[in-house]
Amino acid sequence: MNLLSVESISKSYGERVLFSDISFGINQDQKIALIAKNGTGKTSLLNIITGNDTSDSGQVVYRNSIHISFLSQEPILNPELSIEETIFQSDSPILQVLHNYEIALKNPEDTDVYQKAFEQMELHNAWDFETQYKQILFKLKLEDLSLKVKNLSGGQKKRLALAQILISKPDLLILDEPTNHLDLEMIEWLENYFAQEKITLFMVTHDRFFLERVCNEIIEIDNGTLYQYKGNYSYYLEKKDARQIAEASSLEKAKNLYTKELDWMRRQPKARTTKSKSRIDDFYVIKEKAHQRRKEHQVQLEINMERLGSKIIEIHNVSKSFGDKDILKNFEYTFKKGERAGIIGKNGTGKSSFLNLLTKSITPDKGKIIIGDTIKIGYYTQSGIVVKPEQKVIEVIKEFGEYIPLTKGKVISASQLLERFMFDRKKQYDYVEKLSGGELKRLYLCTVLIQNPNFLILDEPTNDLDIVTLNVLEDFLLDYPGCLLVVSHDRYFMDKIVDHLFVFRGNGVIEDFPGNYSDFRMYEDSTLLEEKTEVKKEKRNWKKDANSALSYNEQKEYNRIEKDLKKLAEEKEIMEAKFADGTITTDKVNEASEKLQKILDSIEEKEMRWMELMEKME
Secondary structure, three states: OOEEEEEEEEEEEEEEEEEEEEEEEEOOOOOOEEOOOOOOOOHHHHHHOOOOOOOOEEEEEEEEOOOEEEEEEOOOOOOOEEEEHHHHOOOHHHHHHHHHHHHHHHHHOOOOOOOHHHHHHOOOOOHHEEEEEEEHHHHOOOOOOOHHHHHHHHEEEEEHHHHHHHHHHOOOEEEEEOOOOOOHHHHHHHHHHHHHHOOOOOEEEOOOOOOOOOEEEEEEOOOOOOEEEEOHHHOOOOOOOOHHHHHHHHHHHHHHHHHHHHHHHHHHOOOOOOOHHEEEEOOOOOOOHHHHOHHHHHHHHEEEEOOOOOOOEEEEEEEEEEEOOOEEEEEEEOOOOEEEEEEOOOOOOOOHHHHHOOOOOOOOHHHHHHOOOEEEOEEEOOOOOOOOOOEHHHHHHHHHOOOEEEEHHHHHHHHHHHHHHHHHHHHHHOOOHHHHHHHHHHHHHHHHHOOOEEEEEEEEOOOOOOHHHHHHHHHHHHOOOOOOEEEEHHHHHHHHHHEEEEEEEEEHHHHHHOOHHHHHHHHHHHHHHOOOOOHHHHHHHHHOHHHHHHHHHHHHHHHHHHHHHHHHHHHHHHHHHHHHHOOOHHHHHEEEEEEEHHHHHHHHHHHHHHHHHHHHHO
16 A cells, blocks of 8 residues: 655755655555665655655655654754653544553542543553553653653653654654664664564664664665665665666766767768768767766775874773762773774763773773873764854865875875865865765764874764765775774674674673674573573473463463453552542442442452463463
């Protein structure tokens, strides 16, 4: 079933054409990723589809009554609302049922309201939805629902916006970089959620593991042309490579034909016949094709690097805490030449604080950090480049000098360097504040690298970078001869460039794991499997494999009865409390007694059936 059709849309800003005559459709249950270079209109396309912008031509056609939710990179939320109020802003009927039930639980003295809310939960079969709702909030670490939006961090706001759209269950989810501001545990949970749920997605993401495991179709905008690939990220890479080989072959044939036809044209043919006129017309078509150039600019990073001495960085018995929260406890480590380390861990475990200790932005509470005399640190932070009003791109680079030294004694002008970072001559004279998020990150990376560091620290370098730039950055880092320390949630990136990991477990515990992220995940999964196996063995020892005596339907009934008994026990407690504290008026006593008796009868009936099933299991 088609949910949305994009029909021949175009978008330009002045002379800059982002895309033209783009058409595609989104069908139910498709999970589509959009891939394009930074600055080529990904976010603009999302904004057009969601109605936040208009196209210059063409149209977007929506299925009647379709419910679309959009997660932008900078969500707009009401700062005065709490987390709970923000989530329940949705017009989803089942969410309103759950909201009423949550309110009823907070006001147990109003039995009529509670009973009505309980019946609505039963009618809409909302108990499973309630479980999923709570799981989403728990996984995204949004457990204090009373917190006001205005007091949340940028990452918490992004997670709240994500929770809001997941819980509202729209027909179509449109997501702009959904994994930004999520730690690895959250990303893997979201990955599994999207992979398993029957859900329709259209997203922009640079997370290639996410693309591989979630998406079943890739749409690419390349040099203004749209290409569609019916498969995941691996399939896309394979087919794109084949397409580019075919295009190169076609271009070569066109050039050869152009040379031949150019020779004929130079003999000044007289266009007297229909055949010769047609050949002249064809010549100009061939000429246009032969002169096509793929704009495959690549970031060529051959910046000079300061010489490394024998002493790099030594960390001796370092401890650091903020209040009651421990970041490091008696941590010891000595970095070696050419070391390539990654840092992983949940948000809030101290990863960025550790980098700030190394760069002396903060000081340890105990111990010392010794930095070698030859060490020159290049620190790429999450905060990014400081944008000065009306500063042009080239002026940012010229602050470091008109000419920048390269390897082997070469030098390069500021303008030439920017071209290598995929800023053409025209873009170099744009104001910095006009750059896209990815272009700002690329410019910032340039300013860090031109200072010739030999110890490179990168804090989330992959956020907002397009996949093309990521591949080139990875190639550079693989050849980088200095020391490298990286904090990143990009598992694909970490797998490619690091040799070992510092795993931040929290409470000041840091483990040094010998391998990349996939090695670590495999190790963790095998450890978890062993633990689960042990737990299952213990359960079998005292339960004697109880469930094996029940049929499939009886097992479902058994699990349902346990849930029902828990809810009935809560209702019983509420009713008995009202009798005890005298809040039930005289004229309501008989009615309340009847309700309590019904609850007690239901409990007795369900307990009897529960006992019957238990006997079967023994």
